[in-house]
Amino acid sequence: MAKQIEGVYEKLFQCAKKEFLEKGFKDASLRVIAQEAGTSTGSIYTRFNDKEGLFDAIVNPVVEEMKERFFTVLDNFEQVDDSRKEELMPEYSCRGMQELLDFIYEHFDEFRLLLDASYGTRFQNFMDALIESEVSSTYRYMKVIGCESVTSGTVTEEFIHIVTSAYFTGMFEVVRHNMPKPDAEHYIGLLVKYHMAGFDTIFFPDKY
Amino acid sequence: MAKQIEGVYEKLFQCAKKEFLEKGFKDASLRVIAQEAGTSTGSIYTRFNDKEGLFDAIVNPVVEEMKERFFTVLDNFEQVDDSRKEELMPEYSCRGMQELLDFIYEHFDEFRLLLDASYGTRFQNFMDALIESEVSSTYRYMKVIGCESVTSGTVTEEFIHIVTSAYFTGMFEVVRHNMPKPDAEHYIGLLVKYHMAGFDTIFFPDKY
C-alpha cells in the first residue's frame, strides 16, 4: 500500500487556510490551493475527501476542543451546589471568558475562518450554536436560582439569546479586528463588566 | 411607445428577493430568478442593468432612507446644547432605538438581505459602516461631556466599537430570528436598559 507523501497534508492545510481566509469557502478554488501547495487537486480528495472536508480538517478540531472546554466549564458550574451558584457565578463567568480569549488567540485563524469564511459549510452557524449552548445553560441557571424576572416570564430564553449574542459578538470583535492580545485582554475585561452590569440590571432589578 | 410588461418588475423583484435570501448574492442565479419570474434573463438587464443592480434595487432605497433617518437623529442630538446632552442622552438613545426597530420591521426582508446575503455587493460592510457612524458620534459625545474614562485614555474608540457592535448585534438578532414585532419591542426595550447599564458602568464608574 503506497503511502501518502509526507508534508503534503500540512502544505495543503496551510495553503487552504490562506485561500479560505482570503476568499471565503465558496469563492476559494481547490485548483489554486493545490497549485500553491505544489501538489494536485487529487491530493486533496485523497486526504480530505472533498472541499468541505478540507475546511473541516482545518476548523473542526478547534471547534471540537472548544466545545469540550466550553462544556467542561458549563458542566463544572452545573455541578456546583445550587446554593452557591449565584455567589460563584461572576468568577466562573469571568474566568470562562478569559479562557475563551486565550483559546481564541491560540487559534486565531481558525476563528476568523469560522466567523467570516464559513458560509456554505456546516459551520456557517457555528457562532449561533455556541451561543445557543451558553443561552440554555444560562437559562437553566436562572431558573435554578429562582430569578424572578425569569420565573415571572418577563424575561425569556429568547431574550437571553439576544443578550448573549451581543456579548459574544463583542468578544469576537477582537478577532475580526486582529487586535494584539494585550489590548484584547483589556477590552474583554471591560466587556465582561459591561455585560454583567447590564445583565444584572435586567435580571435582578431589585438587587440594589 | 414600448412599455415594460406590467408586473414583471415586481415579479422579478420578489423572486430575486427570495433567491437572494435563500442563497446569498453570490450564489443566486439570474437564470433561476428570471425563470421563476416567468421571464427572460434579458428582462433583468432591461430593468436592473446587472446582477448587482438587482440587489441594489431591493436594498438601496432602504439603506438610503435608513441613513437619512439615522443621521437626522445623530445630527439632532449633536445640536443639543452641550450642557444638556448628558441629561437628554437616555431619551434620545431610547427613542432612536425604538425608531430603528420600527424601521426594521417595515423593511424586514431588506435587513435580512443586508445582514446575511450581501457578501459580494457594495453593501457587504453595511453594518460595519452603520456601527462606525454610531461609534464616532458616541465618541464625540463622550469627549464633549468630559467623560473621565475617555479623557484619561482608559477607554478608547476601539472599545466603544466593541460595545456598539455588541449592542447592534443584539438589535439585529430580532431580524435574524424572525421575531414577531411585539416580542421584539419588548426585548429591545430591555436591551436598551442592558446596554445603558453596562455602558455607564464602564464609562461612568463613579456615577453611583
Place this chain on the structure above:
Amino acid sequence: MAKQIEGVYEKLFQCAKKEFLEKGFKDASLRVIAQEAGTSTGSIYTRFNDKEGLFDAIVNPVVEEMKERFFTVLDNFEQVDDSRKEELMPEYSCRGMQELLDFIYEHFDEFRLLLDASYGTRFQNFMDALIESEVSSTYRYMKVIGCESVTSGTVTEEFIHIVTSAYFTGMFEVVRHNMPKPDAEHYIGLLVKYHMAGFDTIFFPDKY
C-alpha cells in the same frame, strides 16, 4: 400613413458612421447607435432594414458612384483607337489616379469604412473587386497592344493582379494614415511614377 421624423435618418447615419469606424461592422452595436442618435433601435429597422442595411446606406452610394466613374474611365480608354492606346495610357492612368484620389478625399470616411471596417458585410472584398476590374481592363489592354511578355505567357493576369494590388494598397495607405490631402497628392504623384516605372520594367523590358 405616418411620416418618418425628419432628421433622424441623418442622425442615425452619422452616428452609425462613427460607431462603425470605431469598432468595425461586427463589433458595432445598434443599441449604441440608436442611443447616440437619440432614437430607438426600431428606427433603424424602419429606415435601413437591418444592421447590414445601415452599413450599406452609408457606403454603397459611394461604391456605386465610384464604380460608375471608374468604369467610365475604363470605358473611355477602351474606346480609344487601339493604335493610340499605348501613347495615351500614361496620361489616362495618371489622370485616373488623380481623380480617384479626389474622389477618396470627398468620401474619406466611407473609404475608411470600406477598407478597415467592412468585415462581415458584402463589402468585405470591395478592394479585391475594384482591383479585379482594373486588372482585367489592364490585361485586355496589354493584349491589344500586343505586349510581348503577355502574349508569350511570361506574365499572366494573376501577376497583374499582384502588381495592381500593390499599387492600390499604396494608394489607400493615405486613407489609412489620415494624411492631409496635399501630402497625399504629392505621394500619389510619386507612387504613380513608381508604379509605371516598375510596370514598364516587367512588361516592356525591351523598351529602353
Place this chain on the structure above:
Amino acid sequence: MAKQIEGVYEKLFQCAKKEFLEKGFKDASLRVIAQEAGTSTGSIYTRFNDKEGLFDAIVNPVVEEMKERFFTVLDNFEQVDDSRKEELMPEYSCRGMQELLDFIYEHFDEFRLLLDASYGTRFQNFMDALIESEVSSTYRYMKVIGCESVTSGTVTEEFIHIVTSAYFTGMFEVVRHNMPKPDAEHYIGLLVKYHMAGFDTIFFPDKY
C-alpha cells in the same frame, strides 16, 4: 501521472485553425472548435489557457521565427560596410524576399490567419509592424548612402511606408490567393524587379 489524451491537442489545433480561418478570431466559437475536435471546452483551457492563447499557439511560433529571420537579414545588411551597401543592396533584397516567400509557404495557414483573421488579437497589427521595421531599416539605409531625394526632403519616411506597404501587399497577395508555390516564386521574382525599378525611379532619378 495524468496525461493529456494524445491527439487532442493536434485535433484542437487543427479545428481551431479551420474555425479561425473561416470566421476570424472574434467570430470563431470555442464551443464549435471543441465539438468539432470531439472534446470539451475545458480541454481548450487546459491546453491553451484561453481563446487568445489558442490563436497564439497557432500563430506565435511562426511570428517569432519570422521576426528572428527577418531581423537577422536586416542586421546582416546593417553590418555591411557602408561603402558597399549600395552595391550589395539588390542581392540582399532579392534573397530576403526569396527567403520570406519560402518561409510563408512553409506556414501558409498561419500567414492567412495573420493577414485576415487576427482582428481582436495582439497580432492584428502584425503586418503593419513588419512593414514598419522594413521602412525604418530602409530609411536608415537611404540616409547612409546619402540618397539625395531623402536628404533633400523630397521623399520622406512616410512615402517609404507607402511604397513598402505596396510591396509587401503584393508579396502577401500570393497567400491570399492560395497560389501554387512555383507560380508564386515566379511572380515574386517579377515583383522584386518591379519594386526595384519603381524604387530607383523615385529615389535615384539621376541614376540613368
Place this chain on the structure above:
DNA sequence: GATGAATGAGCCTTCATTCAT
C-alpha cells in the same frame, strides 16, 4: 411610423469532482 422591452441563443470562462494512467 415610433418605441424600446422581450427574447433566448450565444459568448467566454470557471469550477468541483472524477478517473485513467
Place this chain on the structure above:
DNA sequence: TATGAATGAAGGCTCATTCAT
C-alpha cells in the same frame, strides 16, 4: 497513492431582431 486532464453544467452578460403598444 499521485496526478492533473477531462468533464460539462453553470455562471453573468450581450446582441440583433421582433413586435405589441
